[in-house]
Amino acid sequence: MSIEILGISKNFGSFRALDDVTLTIAKGELLALLGPSGSGKTSLLRVLAGLELPDVGSVQEDGHDLTSLGARDRNVGLVFQHFALFPHLDVFENIAFSLRVRKRPAGEVHERVEELLHLVQLEGLAHRRPAELSGGQRQRVALARALAARPRVLLLDEPFSALDAKVRHELRGWLRRLHEELGTTTVFVTHDQDEAFELADRVAVFHRGRIEQIGTPDQIYDEPKSPFVLDFLGQVQWLEGLGLTTLGVRHRDVTLHATGDMGWPARIVRIHRTGPRVRVDLELATGQPLIAALDPPAAQHLTVGQEVRAVAERKYAFGP
Amino acid sequence: MIRILLTFLAMAWLTLMVLAPVVIVLVEALSAGVGAWWQAVSDDETRTSVALSLKIAAIVVPCNAVFGVAAAWSLARFRFPGRSLLLALLDLPLSVSPVVSGLVFVLLFGAQGWFGAWLQAHDIQIIFAVPGMVLATAFVTLPMIARELLPLLESQGDDAELAARTLGASGWQVFWLVAFPRMRGALAYGVLLCTARALGEFGAVSVVSGHIRGQTDTLPLHVEILHNEYHFQAAFAAASLLLLVGVATLLLRRLHTTEAGR
Ligand SMILES: Nc1ncnc2c1ncn2[C@@H]1O[C@H](COP(=O)(O)OP(=O)(O)OP(=O)(O)O)[C@@H](O)[C@H]1O
Ligand SMILES: [Mg+2]
Numbered sequence: 208m209s210i211e212i213l214g215i216s217k218n219f220g221s222f223r224a225l226d227d228v229t230l231t232i233a234k235g236e237l238l239a240l241l242g243p244s245g246s247g248k249t250s251l252l253r254v255l256a257g258l259e260l261p262d263v264g265s266v267q268e269d270g271h272d273l274t275s276l277g278a279r280d281r282n283v284g285l286v287f288q289h290f291a292l293f294p295h296l297d298v299f300e301n302i303a304f305s306l307r308v309r310k311r312p313a314g315e316v317h318e319r320v321e322e323l324l325h326l327v328q329l330e331g332l333a334h335r336r337p338a339e340l341s342g343g344q345r346q347r348v349a350l351a352r353a354l355a356a357r358p359r360v361l362l363l364d365e366p367f368s369a370l371d372a373k374v375r376h377e378l379r380g381w382l383r384r385l386h387e388e389l390g391t392t393t394v395f396v397t398h399d400q401d402e403a404f405e406l407a408d409r410v411a412v413f414h415r416g417r418i419e420q421i422g423t424p425d426q427i428y429d430e431p432k433s434p435f436v437l438d439f440l441g442q443v444q445w446l447e448g449l450g451l452t453t454l455g456v457r458h459r460d461v462t463l464h465a466t467g468d469m470g471w472p473a474r475i476v477r478i479h480r481t482g483p484r485v486r487v488d489l490e491l492a493t494g495q496p497l498i499a500a501l502d503p504p505a506a507q508h509l510t511v512g513q514e515v516r517a518v519a520e521r522k523y524a525f526g527p
Numbered sequence: 528m529i530r531i532l533l534t535f536l537a538m539a540w541l542t543l544m545v546l547a548p549v550v551i552v553l554v555e556a557l558s559a560g561v562g563a564w565w566q567a568v569s570d571d572e573t574r575t576s577v578a579l580s581l582k583i584a585a586i587v588v589p590c591n592a593v594f595g596v597a598a599a600w601s602l603a604r605f606r607f608p609g610r611s612l613l614l615a616l617l618d619l620p621l622s623v624s625p626v627v628s629g630l631v632f633v634l635l636f637g638a639q640g641w642f643g644a645w646l647q648a649h650d651i652q653i654i655f656a657v658p659g660m661v662l663a664t665a666f667v668t669l670p671m672i673a674r675e676l677l678p679l680l681e682s683q684g685d686d687a688e689l690a691a692r693t694l695g696a697s698g699w700q701v702f703w704l705v706a707f708p709r710m711r712g713a714l715a716y717g718v719l720l721c722t723a724r725a726l727g728e729f730g731a732v733s734v735v736s737g738h739i740r741g742q743t744d745t746l747p748l749h750v751e752i753l754h755n756e757y758h759f760q761a762a763f764a765a766a767s768l769l770l771l772v773g774v775a776t777l778l779l780r781r782l783h784t785t786e787a788g789r
Contacts, residue, residue, distance in 0.1 A: 257693070277692070278693045279697060280695075281693075282695070283693060284693070285690065285693040292687070293687055293690075293691075294687070294709065304696075305695050308691075308694065308704070355694075
């Protein structure tokens with residue numbers, strides 16, 4: 208079951224939240240929507256879930272038009288950014304909700320909820336209220352609730368953004384395994400590129416309501432199609448006046464040489480350790496700053512004030 | 528220093544304006560002993576007036592509760608044409624003097640009113656009768672429950688309800704399974720306030736009641752009559768009942784807030 212989004216636009220007043228978005232989601236794929244705040248990621252999820260009607264364009268599933276189908280009839284599992292659990296119901300009833308409204312027999316409901324509690328590793332917490340759970344636990348309840356009615360598509364809106372770094376990492380791996388186990392077509396929104404790259408089969412980069420680029424993590428990382436994509440992936444320095452166009456150089460693509468006449472002459476301004484790498488701030492002869500992120504051994508003999516040659520192993524130039 | 532001064536001022540003012548009257552009502556009510564208080568309270572006319580007040584509240588409060596829930600939910604959740612007009616109208620009964628509200632009903636349904644002739648022809652009595660008093664009370668207390676629910680609904684947001692939709696719930700199921708259970712606490716408190724206000728309403732009801740003794744006297748109206756007839760002790764005894772309603776409301780409110788705080 209592939210889902211096709213065809214030329215969707217959505218305006219809020221005069222503001223264009225989605226601008227002619229076209230996208231095909233393959234069956235069983237794990238797709239990440241990556242983009243800065245306000246770029247339209249949530250809006251697209253809401254259109255996919257049937258909570259929002261697009262102004263133009265359609266959503267199709269295997270050739271069937273879903274555009275005007277309401278949220279209720281789409282059988283799409285949506286996990287909200289802040290979980291949106293039902294505070295007055297316990298974990299069991301939260302997960303059971305989609306089965307209860309479908310009037311499934313009690314035995315079946317019980318069986319399915321137990322199965323899901325096991326899947327999200329929350330056995331024993333069935334009778335807690337959401338308020339009595341940790342953030343990570345709430346997240347998993349929300350996921351189980353969304354999965355209960357076996358949705359055709361699972362939509363996750365920044366599923367981990369409300370959690371601390373450690374829990375976030377744990378849940379990432381867990382979600383990946385879960386996806387492999389269930390094979391549910393999944394779209395998740397994030398503005399964290401590490402998360403997108405680690406989890407997704409494909410990544411769609413959003414910018415101002417448009418898809419700036421879509422591809423596998425490797426494609427996006429190695430061949431960014433626009434300055435925006437390169438910039439959004441971070442750790443990049445923009446250099447002007449060295450050619451006809453602006454050049455983007457990733458910190459990790461810069462190497463430093465004490466001798467020789469390759470690259471650009473530069474002076475070391477500052478050296479400091481950032482996590483696994485050493486960050487070296489440089490000033491080029493033209494006065495422009497440049498940053499090199501080196502492996503510790505490569506930085507061993509460098510000193511502040513030293514004159515070096517800076518070589519960009521890879522430069523990105525974008526045509527006008 | 529300023530703190531002590533302001534606190535003192537506030538306390539002194541409260542004592543003078545609130546505590547003193549309460550004490551006076553109780554002292555006067557019991558001035559001739561508990562027996563006399565009981566006699567005044569269980570007097571036939573007092574009892575009928577209490578019964579009428581309760582009857583009016585019993586009609587008005589459920590109506591306002593249904594209206595309040597519907598109005599608050601639709602105002603908080605949907606954007607529709609006329610929404611801001613409805614919001615403004617909702618506050619009208621609270622901002623208009625109750626006497627004016629009462630007069631409006633007289634103007635509509637009174638003998639000389641717009642529908643007066645038609646009502647008379649069909650032998651329907653609204654003004655100077657219970658239906659008019661119900662209408663006037665309903666009008667005056669109309670926004671109380673909606674006003675109690677609106678801020679709650681707005682602060683809750685609609686995420687949970689949208690989640691319910693994506694989980695396959697129909698509009699009715701969203702309301703009964705998600706929205707309504709979450710407003711129960713605030714609704715109970717709104718009902719409480721509305722009941723207290725309905726029992727105590729004087730202005731609007733006074734205009735439409737016609738003061739027919741033993742027929743259209745609510746408890747507050749009865750207090751006034753007793754007072755006008757120089758039955759001071761009896762008037763204060765009846766008034767102490769209204770005071771009890773107020774105190775009960777406050778106690779239940781405390782209960783409600785401590786429970787919500789947990
Ligand atoms: N109901 C609405 N009314 C008006 N504007 C809206 C509405 N919903 C979204 N927008 C606007 O549309 C734009 C895109 O919003 P959207 O929520 O899709 O962004 P996002 O990419 O999910 O951002 P974030 O990462 O902050 O969640 C924003 O500028 C937002 O202000
Ligand atoms: Mg968002």
